[in-house]
Amino acid sequence: xxxxxxxxxxxxxxxxxxxxxxxxxxxxxxxxxxxxxxxxxxxxxxxxxxxxxxxxxxxxxxxxxxxxxxxxxxxxxxxxxxxxxxxxxxxxxxxxxxxxxxxxxxxxxxxxxxxxxxxxxxxxxxxxxxxxxxxxxxxxxxxxxxxxxxxxxxxxxxxxxxxxxxxxxxxxxxxxxxxxxxxxxxxxxxxxxxxxxxxxxxxxxxxxxxxxxxxxxxxxxxxxxxxxxxxxxxxxxxxxxxxxxxxxxxxxxxxxxxxxxxxxxxxxxxxxxxxxxxxxxxxxxxxxxxxxxxxxxxxxxxxxxxxxxxxxxxxxxxxxxxxxxxxxxxxxxxxxxxxxxxxxxxxxxxxxxxxxxxxxxxxxxxxxxxxxxxxxxxxxxxxxxxxxxxxxxxxxxxxxxxxxxxxxxxxxxxxxxxxxxxxxxxxxxxxxxxxxxxxxxxxxxxxxxxxxxxxxxxxxxxxxxxxxxxxxxxxxxxxxxxxxxxxxxxxxxxxxxxxxxxxxxxxxxxxxxxxxxxxxxxxxxxxxxxxxxxxxxxxxxxxxxxxxxxxxxxxxxxxxxxxxxxxxxxxxxxxxxxxx
Numbered sequence: 001x002x003x004x005x006x007x008x009x010x011x012x013x014x015x016x017x018x019x020x021x022x023x024x025x026x027x028x029x030x031x032x033x034x035x036x037x038x039x040x041x042x043x044x045x046x047x048x049x050x051x052x053x054x055x056x057x058x059x060x061x062x063x064x065x066x067x068x069x070x071x072x073x074x075x076x077x078x079x080x081x082x083x084x085x086x087x088x089x090x091x092x093x094x095x096x097x098x099x100x101x102x103x104x105x106x107x108x109x110x111x112x113x114x115x116x117x118x119x120x121x122x123x124x125x126x127x128x129x130x131x132x133x134x135x136x137x138x139x140x141x142x143x144x145x146x147x148x149x150x151x152x153x154x155x156x157x158x159x160x161x162x163x164x165x166x167x168x169x170x171x172x173x174x175x176x177x178x179x180x181x182x183x184x185x186x187x188x189x190x191x192x193x194x195x196x197x198x199x200x201x202x203x204x205x206x207x208x209x210x211x212x213x214x215x216x217x218x219x220x221x222x223x224x225x226x227x228x229x230x231x232x233x234x235x236x237x238x239x240x241x242x243x244x245x246x247x248x249x250x251x252x253x254x255x256x257x258x259x260x261x262x263x264x265x266x267x268x269x270x271x272x273x274x275x276x277x278x279x280x281x282x283x284x285x286x287x288x289x290x291x292x293x294x295x296x297x298x299x300x301x302x303x304x305x306x307x308x309x310x311x312x313x314x315x316x317x318x319x320x321x322x323x324x325x326x327x328x329x330x331x332x333x334x335x336x337x338x339x340x341x342x343x344x345x346x347x348x349x350x351x352x353x354x355x356x357x358x359x360x361x362x363x364x365x366x367x368x369x370x371x372x373x374x375x376x377x378x379x380x381x382x383x384x385x386x387x388x389x390x391x392x393x394x395x396x397x398x399x400x401x402x403x404x405x406x407x408x409x410x411x412x413x414x415x416x417x418x419x420x421x422x423x424x425x426x427x428x429x430x431x432x433x434x435x436x437x438x439x440x441x442x443x444x445x446x447x448x449x450x451x452x453x454x455x456x457x458x459x460x461x462x463x464x465x466x467x468x469x470x471x472x473x474x475x476x477x478x479x480x481x482x483x484x485x486x487x488x489x490x491x492x493x494x495x496x497x498x499x500x501x502x503x504x505x506x507x508x509x510x511x512x513x514x515x516x517x518x519x520x521x522x523x524x525x526x527x528x529x530x531x532x533x534x535x536x537x538x539x540x541x542x543x544x545x546x547x548x549x550x551x552x553x554x555x556x557x558x559x560x561x562x563x564x565x566x567x568x569x570x571x572x573x574x575x576x577x578x579x580x
Contacts, residue, residue, distance in 0.1 A: 032131040043142035050152030052104035055409035060154035061434035067096035087195035088156030114151030114158035120165035125366045127172045133370035163193035180223040187231030199356040206332040217321035263347040279338035285350035305367035333360035413439045422485045424519035433490040441483035
């Protein structure tokens with residue numbers, strides 16, 4: 001009887017070993033749990049003081065404009081003029097409807113998503129590399145300069161990272177424990193990541209390749225197979241729908257060409273293909289944004305990390321094909337990061353748009369740490385090296401340079417109210433209009449009328465413009481808003497200093513109702529790039545207007561240019577008027 005039972009149990013055990021090939025993760029000990037709590041508290045301590053530290057910047061106030069729509073449907077429709085998917089805009093709308101209107105309140109979701117990303121990253125990395133390596137890598141994410149900065153901004157990037165790590169964690173568990181529920185949860189998280197930022201599509205492509213290898217080279221239950229196929233079909237359908245309904249509206253537009261120019265520069269943007277040397281150099285820039293000064297060592301350690309992951313899979317009794325799948329989790333995203341630029345597919349910048357590479361970078365770091373600390377003699381050396389690296393990240397980047405505080409900028413807006421009469425017309429760029437709207441009409445909804453003046457459209461006007469409140473199709477042109485009693489005319493350019501064509505006073509009189517002798521004020525709050533100096537703005541287009549206000553980042557000054565009310569330039573001196 002025992003022999004018969006043994007003969008039946010051996011095939012069953014072998015079958016289970018085939019179905020569940022992943023190594024069981026190291027149990028979460030109380031020491032690891034305490035260490036994780038300390039890391040999370042450190043992360044909160046680094047991020048919380050930054051929430052009220054700066055005024056609501058141009059990019060953040062752009063999200064407020066969508067959040068102030070009266071309904072979720074209206075917010076989704078208003079978000080379509082931006083090159084980002086709608087999910088985070090809807091989150092902002094929900095936060096606004098809850099009454100969170102102060103700067104620090106609007107940034108709380110980013111902080112919550114940033115801490116959630118650390119938790120999900122630890123769970124995923126623990127599955128693959130164990131407690132110690134996952135803790136060290138989570139500590140790196142806790143002091144990561146971009147994650148600290150973006151966790152204190154009203155932006156959707158921490159939500160993107162949180163969803164990517166959550167999806168990877170759920171999928172890894174799904175294949176290990178053969179859970180269709182976990183597979184479905186991972187698919188939902190990845191779908192939400194795509195709805196947060198289009199860069200997630202390339203992370204999805206790498207995950208799809210690795211998942212296909214897991215399906216082909218290990219035996220899975222039927223429920224897992226069916227769920228994986230359904231999830232991939234749904235994700236593909238979602239990407240196609242977003243491409244047709246949203247992304248295609250920017251294809252061939254001035255917005256698309258300007259993205260490539262801002263990413264590569266005019267010379268490289270005009271070339272059909274870029275070289276391998278450039279691709280490697282850009283990858284170094286991406287790694288430098290994510291990992292700081294350790295970019296070059298990290299690039300050299302990526303092959304080492306791939307080797308470590310392969311050997312861990314083989315040591316766990318898995319097939320060589322599954323070892324290659326572990327390698328692909330690190331190498332495929334890195335290759336995508338290079339080829340997307342070489343083949344001119346996606347304008348991957350060396351900034352927050354590169355955060356979709358963070359999971360691959362984190363796994364590479366965790367794999368190298370796991371290999372180094374698996375040897376007793378090197379464990380202390382590895383710990384010391386990690387402490388020095390994490391300390392250097394904090395020393396060189398914290399506290400991050402931030403714009404003026406909300407109080408300083410409120411003083412600037414108060415000076416604006418004192419100097420600019422409501423009987424005058426205020427000419428702004430779209431970025432300045434967003435900031436002014438938030439600080440002059442914070443508690444209002446977007447219910448006012450919008451008037452379009454296509455006759456005043458600059459040459460570089462974008463193809464997509466914000467819809468009118470009544471839903472009428474908008475043409476390219478200057479947009480007229482009314483808030484806080486001011487008549488504000490917004491040029492359809494992001495920054496006024498980038499516009500090469502400026503409407504003459506005569507055109508403003510004919511189209512926008514500017515009366516002869518009426519004051520015209522030009523406001524520009526978007527001087528984030530040092531190249532966009534006031535002198536450059538003045539030389540390009542602002543010499544034909546009577547009054548100009550420019551707010552420099554971090555200086556809290558109003559620069560006023562007094563000129564005659566004619567089309568002739570004046571040599572009037574530039575006066576600096578502080579807001580205090």
